Amino acid sequence: MSWLRRNAVMVVGGLIVAYMLIPIFVVALFSFNDPDGKFNFTWNGFTLDYWKDAFAISQLNDALLTSLELALLSTAIATALGTLIALALVRHQFFGRRAANLLIVIPMATPEVVIGASLLSLFVYFQVATGFTTLLIAHVMFTISFVVVVVRSRLIGFDSSLEEAARDLGATPLTTFRTITLPLLTPGLLAAALLAFALSIDDFVISNFNSGSTETFPLFIYGATQRGVPVQVNVLATMLFLLTLVAMILTIVQQRRAEKLAAIRPDAR
């Protein structure tokens, strides 16, 4: 009993973590289910068939490929644009910085349904056909702010003495940026890009408004909920989960290594 008292906080914490992981466990478990009808809701028996035929549904594969393509493109654009904004906000004093900050915060505080609906309003007003391009525009739009927040938090804790040293040794601003700033900023950029990628590949609401006939992974799943979600969705979701987990752990390890390297460098003071 005294053990429980001492560790009450950790016990509660453990229970909550279990609660957070239950749905993921269920998704993985039901990727091995052999459902009775079209609906994969009740456990019927173990099978590996759907892992063997993971890519048997071409419409699902196409949707997943579209999602990956969209996520890669939008992440690249949003990370570039967001990093430039973060550099301006942290490194420079300028007129209008409050307005710039506001423009970055408000999209994150706007419900997705409003963002999706207003973008569609723009496209409807100018009679732009919705499809992959409008999806790309939307995904870059809603991920930029998150990139800015992540990169900015890295830049604030940034040791600028190395850059000054490079400039003192005669490096041009561009060379300094390429050889000093960018490598030091890489962990932050990686974290921001990972977040942008995750947000993009996960997005349903905004995409649903602006997709036209283009189908992404979440849009396929939503369409399938009415007629029964194929087991392959569980298989691919489990694969994606494991891939993201590995990517995440690698990023953490890489960051640790970067921190260790930074610690080895003798402090200027």
Add this chain to the structure above:
Amino acid sequence: MTSGRRRVPYLLLAPGLLWLAIFFVLPLFFMGIIAVEEGSLEEGFSLTWRFANFTDSISRFDTQFVRSFIYAGIATALCLVIAYPLAYAIAFKAGRWKNALLLAVIAPFFTTYLIRTLAWQTILFDNSPIVDALKFVGAVPDDGRVLDTTGSVIAGLTYNFLPFMILPIYASLEQMDRRLIEAGRDLYSSARTTFLKVTLPISMPGVIAGTLLTFIPAVGDYINADLLGSSNQAMIGNVVQGQYLDIKDYPIAAALSFVLMAMILVVVAVYIKFAGSEALMGDEEERGAA
């Protein structure tokens, strides 16, 4: 300083902020215009400055508006109750388990939002082991259902937005100076008093940020109501989506979105007025400028 140097920040800002201006601000402007138009998809819409669209949209869908705010409010409160102990445990008690626990908190994000919600559909489906257990202990009547109820929708909202509550609270507890707790103890305050007078006030910015990050998306959400509820649990997001994409009554849909955004802004403004604004913009601004 040369004039070229002064132009640098604007050149850095231009591409990203232009993107946001054209694809976030401008759309809101045109949504505002469509919201006061009149007509139908067949005959076309024309701008008649019909401001009655706003009042019409409220009176037609008042049930869904009220429901959205109640559901989101309850879900936010539940998130806070669940998130605080966990954030506290991770920040102060986890030791070498800290990173693993943080990874577990963001792990749900590694699967698609829709799939997580579908998993809850599986878990709460009629005669699933959990529902049977709930019936056995008498929490649910024998012929009752868990899916398609108010409870299942609120449970889904709570689950899906929980990490948004945990992470800010954790961040504010993590950067707290632990010596303050020791100081409280040294001055003979009980663990409870130290928590109430020292730890809790210091973590308030995290609590405020967390409640906003949970409440705002929860009000506009329609996935949970769609997959875990029936038409009796429809929220305002479901209506906006239906009006825009199925019925294609663009003026009403645009007016609805505007009213939703305005209501959220009012609630947030009132909340910040009472809770203090440091958590949202204030201190970030200062830190950014430092």
